[in-house]
Amino acid sequence: MSRMGLRTRVSAAFAVGALLLSACVALISYELVRSTLLSERERTAVRATYFDAAVVDAGLAGSDSEVIKLLQTLDTGADRYVLLELDGRWYSRAADTDAGSAVPARLQAMAERGEAGAQRVRRDGQPALVVAVPLSSTAVFYEVVSLRELERTLQVLALVLTAVAIMVAGAGAALGWYVTRHALHPLTAVAGAARTIADGDLDARLDPHAEPDLAELSMSFNHMADELNRRIERDRRFAADVSHELRSPLQTLAAAASVIDRRRAGLDPNAAAAVGLLTGEITRFQALVEDLLELAGGDRPAHRESVDVAQLIGRVCRSRGIGEEVLQVRAGTATSWQVDPRRLEQALGNLLDNAVRHGDKVIAVRIGCAGAERCFIEVDDAGPGVAEEDRELIFGRFVRGRAAHSRGDTDGTGLGLSIVEQHAAAHQGSVTVHDRPGGGARFRIELAGCLP
Secondary structure (H helix, E strand, O other), X not given: OOXXXXXXXXXXXXXXXXXXXXXHHHHHHHHHHHHHXXXXXXXXXXXXXXXXXXXXXXXXXXOHHHXXXXXXXXXXXXXXXEEEEEOXXXXXXXXXXXXXXXXXXXXXXXXXXXXXXXXXXXXXXXXXXXXXXXXXXXXXXXXXXXXXXXHHHHHHHHHHHHHHHHHHHHHHHHHHHHHHHHHOHHHHHHHHHHHHHHOOOOOOOOOOOOOHHHHHHHHHHHHHHHHHHHHHHHHHHHHHHXXXXXXXXXXXXXXXXXXXXXXXXXXXXXXXXXXXXXXXXXXXXXXXHHHXXXXXXXXXOOOOEEEEHHHHHHHHHHHOOOOHHXXXXXXXXXXEEEEOHHHHHHHHHHHHHHHHHHOOOEEEEEEEEOOOOEEEEEEEEOOOOOOHHHOOHHHOOOOOOHHHHHOOOOOOOOOHHHHHHHHHHHOOOEEEEEEOOOOOEEXXXXXXXXXX
């Protein structure tokens, strides 16, 4: 399972922190408000109960019907329910014989001892407060006050606080994303510079003054890039110097071998065969030196210009005796590309030579576009193809595929496909090989930024 990115982790941490903080604040706020509202509601209910109890106590003197009328005179509204226990009998405004069931036993026992009190209960599924006020040794006044409106108010408060907590968590995530975006911006610049260097522009550097807190990182990166540039330049110069130094003796050897080769007819068969081998190896050595020189300077940026790729491919095919009918242009593909013509010509030539040498012949050369920014060139051959396990290896230096070894083919230098990969990378592209439908191999070069 892939790990979340730093920006995602920081944003998630901000969101979780904000959620926990807001949840704690919301919970504390809810409990404080709930306690305050309940206390205030209970005080109000107790005051109202004592007032009604005084009215009832002053009017107690008549029969049962007069007691009920007395209770009915109380202004209780819709949220209060009054009860009177007198000489063991229960009275209510509606002459309810089961009125005593609304009062909990614990509160009744307290009232019988002459103690006033209050207790929260649930009546008909709704919260209520029961207040008991003893009037005498034989009379207790009860008032049941509904807390339904208060409960609804607390539910709304809970919903509002929950919504606020969620919004605060979202705001925390947004803040974390914003902060990490700006905090990671210098690192994005470092990544961009590293990517530019990897693409071949070795002059890319960071400005140490752009972000004072990361000045040491910027200077270390620039020092690393300078050292890398010097080392690459030293290796390039060494390879170029060696190759140049080999050119002169090779030319002398080639000239001498050519003179001897022209007189091969007068030599005995063994000497003639040796001369032929010598001439072939010198030719191969010269090709190797040329390829080494190309690799030595191949990591420089591509010099792009507008090129008609169809004409370039036709020219390269003609130079190798391949008919131009192998060229296939995908419908709707513009043939004018922004490329380095020398690099593209050599890369295509190496693929064609590889197809002829290892794949018997070239079946097709196809060009097209792979999206708005990438173009491709495909070369199909009629050979045995490339084994799956060799498809990454064959682009290494001095590596030949199994087909070449099985046929004893030693004409190549083992650098052709490496040069193709290097030229593709100079165009921010890549080269790959796949199986061709119907048999054979299909080499595909993808180039970026080709279309104007």
